Amino acid sequence: MNKTLTLLSSAFLLAGASCAFAASSTDLTVTGTITPAACTPSLSNGGLVDNGKISAKDLNPTQNTELGKHPLQLTVACDASTQFALNPIDNRAGTASTSGWFGLGLTDANEKLGFVYVAVRNALADGQPASAISSEDEGLTWESTGWTIAGVLLSVGSASDSSAPIAVKDLTMDFEVQTFIAPANNLTLTDEVDMDGSATFEMKYL
Template sequence: MQASRVPISAALLLAGVSNVMAASSVDLGVVGVITPSACTPILSNNGVVDYGKISLQEFPANEKELPDATLQLEVSCNGPMMMAVKITDNRPGTATSTNGGGDTSSFGLNLASNGQKIGRYQLKMANATADGQVGSLIESWEGSDTWLEANNAVWQPGFRRTVRDPSSAGLTPLTMTAFKVDVVVSTTLTRKQYLPSAEETKIDGSATLEVKYL
């Protein structure tokens, strides 16, 4: 709202410039809300999906798809909060795509010693609940106030997700104390000809989940 007042004030000053001298100062405000509540996120299996050792000789002619894995995400708050979980790719720019380029909707698995991208993984959410009640997922790009339906959609890097308030006519985040959801991990490795054949290659995907207060 502060930003919308600046041009209005300027217009009024210009309209009266013949009678009143223009102001030579402008105000700066620092605002926010300090809340006594806090939320803690926890991922099952310490947040690790471990595929073990995979033989390069077992790769098919094309990319190799690994079995889906599921982690459980729980966010517990010490009081009712409107919050969302944001995810950030810690290996940005290293996700492969089916045409050999990059994939901004997936997360990267880092680079092999020869500089080639190792593969990618995508995330989806399922079985979301808020305070024990089944919930509908919504998502928003960080910094945006526009929320979109997110059920069955890929959870992309930089997006934050939460549960929709069913009592609201629009897509509005729900105030809650507990959020639980399954995070399904789908991993795809690049073609074997792109990877070193004389040494082991470490699959090295990493992402950060952060609670954002709304």
Template sequence: MKTYRSTLCAVLLFALPTATLAASNTDLSVKGTLTPIACTPLLSNSGLVDFGKISRHDLNADRPTRLRDQTLELTIQCIAPARFALLMHDNRDGSATVNSEIYYGLNHDQSANKIGLYALHFDPAHTVVDELSQVYRTDSTTGGKAWSASNSRSIPIGARSYLGFTDMAGSNAGPIAIQRLTSQVTLETVIAPTAGLDLSTDIQLDGSATLDMVYL
């Protein structure tokens, strides 16, 4: 569950003619920034969470069953302080039992039933950034154009919302530059009611997601 993202961005600008007569040409501009800064994200246990074998008798037939929470340690190391945000891409898109950007799927059973979902929570209280004594989280639903007021509440990482960290509570300025971040993240997993699953054979939990870094 780690990824490396290129920092080359291209913006295409098409200039349309304003004259009343049609022009025979148009302009194209390609812009971007190449940065020497690079960061490496790593998850403990190679990002693997294995629940082993779970008996159907330990699962609810008529309502979802929440499995025991699991924790992983995320480390992000940059060669120099960098402003970045995090989001997550579901490699089993469309298989979560609840349609929300914070829930990720566990794939399907052999009869194409959705097995369940999971979420990955970040808690500022369990996050260490460089030499800061306290960390706050901030998020953006506008691709980094605007940021929420930073606070210390835990939050599940989304597939479309940016998650960043700062050193000041109540700030709308967005993430600060960070060289090293470590965070204990919590995985919450829910299995669908077994009455709606095909348990004629073993069902393999098959969640897969990519934690993505976006340079700001």
């Protein structure tokens, strides 16, 4: 009798273990699409904005100092009409003196030197006027925009509809790059300080 009870108990334990294993499993699903199209982005002047040397005494002590507007043209050339976006990456993340814009690096005293604002103008999709659009939710929704910032996708919609990206073969878009220096009273400027803004525009196929 005791032997029989022992076997039955073991059977129940094994059955319970089987249920526990089933409830503790999960699936990994890998998806994606290989696209035959390829797009190449580029910026005029090699993407370089040179503000030259600025005297510390010419900086505003209590407000941001704007160092002028510098035009660059973005072009994207694709093998065929393709839906895409550009993902701006701030290579100096965390150094912008005004949050939301691209960083300009730090002084030797670890102070935020300023920030870079990039306005977007005159988008042309295959030679036709288009709307610059942006998405803050990885492409789920889109709206018209006049600037580009890190982590917010940038693309183009038709001139009459900014709710979704359109397929484009050749895109041109004007950037207006503005460099701002933080109030001089907040900075240690006893030695030369290099402006060190840097951003990468990464292709993202939609």
